[in-house]
Amino acid sequence: MGYRIGMDVGGTNVVTGLFGADGKLLRKSKTRTVKTSSQELLQQLADLCRELLIVENVSEQRLSTVGIGLPGFINAETGLVTAANLPFNDIPVAERLRQLIGVPVTVENDVRMIVYGESLRGAGQGFSHILGVTLGTGMASAWVTNGHLHGGAGGLAGEIGHIAYPDIPYMCGCGMKGCLETVVSASGIVRQAQDGLSAGWVGLLADRFPAHMREELTSKDVWQAYDDGDAFAGQVFQRTANWLSRVLIPSVALLSPDVIIIGGGVAAAGDVFFGPLRKYVAESLHPLYRERLLVAPPSLGDDSGLYGSAEYAAKRLIS
Amino acid sequence: MGYRIGMDVGGTNVVTGLFGADGKLLRKSKTRTVKTSSQELLQQLADLCRELLIVENVSEQRLSTVGIGLPGFINAETGLVTAANLPFNDIPVAERLRQLIGVPVTVENDVRMIVYGESLRGAGQGFSHILGVTLGTGMASAWVTNGHLHGGAGGLAGEIGHIAYPDIPYMCGCGMKGCLETVVSASGIVRQAQDGLSAGWVGLLADRFPAHMREELTSKDVWQAYDDGDAFAGQVFQRTANWLSRVLIPSVALLSPDVIIIGGGVAAAGDVFFGPLRKYVAESLHPLYRERLLVAPPSLGDDSGLYGSAEYAAKRLIS
Numbered sequence: 074m075g076y077r078i079g080m081d082v083g084g085t086n087v088v089t090g091l092f093g094a095d096g097k098l099l100r101k102s103k104t105r106t107v108k109t110s111s112q113e114l115l116q117q118l119a120d121l122c123r124e125l126l127i128v129e130n131v132s133e134q135r136l137s138t139v140g141i142g143l144p145g146f147i148n149a150e151t152g153l154v155t156a157a158n159l160p161f162n163d164i165p166v167a168e169r170l171r172q173l174i175g176v177p178v179t180v181e182n183d184v185r186m187i188v189y190g191e192s193l194r195g196a197g198q199g200f201s202h203i204l205g206v207t208l209g210t211g212m213a214s215a216w217v218t219n220g221h222l223h224g225g226a227g228g229l230a231g232e233i234g235h236i237a238y239p240d241i242p243y244m245c246g247c248g249m250k251g252c253l254e255t256v257v258s259a260s261g262i263v264r265q266a267q268d269g270l271s272a273g274w275v276g277l278l279a280d281r282f283p284a285h286m287r288e289e290l291t292s293k294d295v296w297q298a299y300d301d302g303d304a305f306a307g308q309v310f311q312r313t314a315n316w317l318s319r320v321l322i323p324s325v326a327l328l329s330p331d332v333i334i335i336g337g338g339v340a341a342a343g344d345v346f347f348g349p350l351r352k353y354v355a356e357s358l359h360p361l362y363r364e365r366l367l368v369a370p371p372s373l374g375d376d377s378g379l380y381g382s383a384e385y386a387a388k389r390l391i392s
Numbered sequence: 393m394g395y396r397i398g399m400d401v402g403g404t405n406v407v408t409g410l411f412g413a414d415g416k417l418l419r420k421s422k423t424r425t426v427k428t429s430s431q432e433l434l435q436q437l438a439d440l441c442r443e444l445l446i447v448e449n450v451s452e453q454r455l456s457t458v459g460i461g462l463p464g465f466i467n468a469e470t471g472l473v474t475a476a477n478l479p480f481n482d483i484p485v486a487e488r489l490r491q492l493i494g495v496p497v498t499v500e501n502d503v504r505m506i507v508y509g510e511s512l513r514g515a516g517q518g519f520s521h522i523l524g525v526t527l528g529t530g531m532a533s534a535w536v537t538n539g540h541l542h543g544g545a546g547g548l549a550g551e552i553g554h555i556a557y558p559d560i561p562y563m564c565g566c567g568m569k570g571c572l573e574t575v576v577s578a579s580g581i582v583r584q585a586q587d588g589l590s591a592g593w594v595g596l597l598a599d600r601f602p603a604h605m606r607e608e609l610t611s612k613d614v615w616q617a618y619d620d621g622d623a624f625a626g627q628v629f630q631r632t633a634n635w636l637s638r639v640l641i642p643s644v645a646l647l648s649p650d651v652i653i654i655g656g657g658v659a660a661a662g663d664v665f666f667g668p669l670r671k672y673v674a675e676s677l678h679p680l681y682r683e684r685l686l687v688a689p690p691s692l693g694d695d696s697g698l699y700g701s702a703e704y705a706a707k708r709l710i711s
Contacts, residue, residue, distance in 0.1 A: 202545050225648025226521050227684055233645040235678040320642040326552045327643055329544025359554040365546055
């Protein structure tokens, strides 16, 4: 068992982490994603791996595996990768990269790698059954039980952001109306706040963002307004927590996780979001669940996905 | 690998099945459950096993395992069994029965054994990811993935009947208000119909069940009235399907099952229940799930639990 690399390949940046054989993160790098072609992006990924090895003075022969997490769909049978924000459209990423760097490569969905990393090395450490949810641009989940990452039929497990509810009025990028991720995500928080302001909300947020500036609003601004005392901004987080609880409540009864880890931009809001969320989940569940269930933020910060993809490749390719 | 026995130990009857080493059901027996004491019930179970062996002319030495499914909670760590409708209160059933019949014994929750049996030998055969729900006196679920029965933290997975919704007005036996199983179950169907009749519904059901007879109403009577043309009776099943879909929709997005198997008294109603259920689930899910998901009744009839417990013991104790 040698050194491992984990990579988080996003539409904006590639973050690469080099790990020792003991699983310790030794060094990481961050650079803009090359999006000109699949060939050039693959070459960039190989180069980034080599650069980290050189900087840490590790020979290529001592690298054993590379694991990649990316925002896309990976066909479990064919290994073909399709990712809307990357130049990958039915590309066998793992196989191509293996040819470029000479070690086995795994490619998995980025949310799954984040949750897998948290389950093994973060907030899920020491637990057997971990449900993870990320609330960023979109919303998705992953389920890890006894160290096994669940893929589901067709590899489709985890798309909880695309459940449609009649009381959610927004069109989703997926083509459906009322998808959960149109409200339960960083962009969903912004959308709710913009709608509220257009409907005549008054307060700090309205003062700070007059009509001509509303396009620039971010979920962080909504949180900041709440933190400074804007009641409407607080309601946005409460309502978001309530919508999320519709999925979490049945999930707890169905699977009995030890812990639900909720990460991403919205979760960073902290108590204004986690407080109501824990309340909504608790009041709808049998006390047996309530008493033991933890709902927690991630503990590895931005590195969850690096840990996850590095460990996933090591576990999967070496065993 | 020798003969196996599967037992379904209910509050009313014990059904015992003898299976060949090839997993074929050779013979079954059904008898009233002895409820005088744990000792006497355990002796009955041992006697029932011996009787089946004698009738089939199989020597006791060729019996390899006994598997039991019962309506109760089994502590996964201690093996202690507690079942409200059986004389078991913190009783180490598997260990005691092993002493009486001399072969290894497993004890699991009956709903899990039903779903496990269906997953291996019934409607889930050939699939990897199976979600099972039973709608009888109560409501519960089980999840089998790649042949592994999921227990969850504290062994608590599957109590989906005890999710409380604000628009469900009934008190549940568990002490909470608004539990799903107060409406999504055979007794829930009866309760909804009785409430409707009290509120002045007219039609076949009202004609057949005047006020002084309403206590005798069964879910089968509601189905019969629907089948004979009573519109209100049909609405009870549609509403029940709608309530159930609140749990099934998130479950599909979370786990991507190949098939959802729905058994028990309510499911026996057939199209009036499965039709709306499939519609509600489909219209709230992304097309990727819709296109591949099956929602099906069980295919082993009353024997699902026998197959499940026999197979479970054999798989678990011999491997």
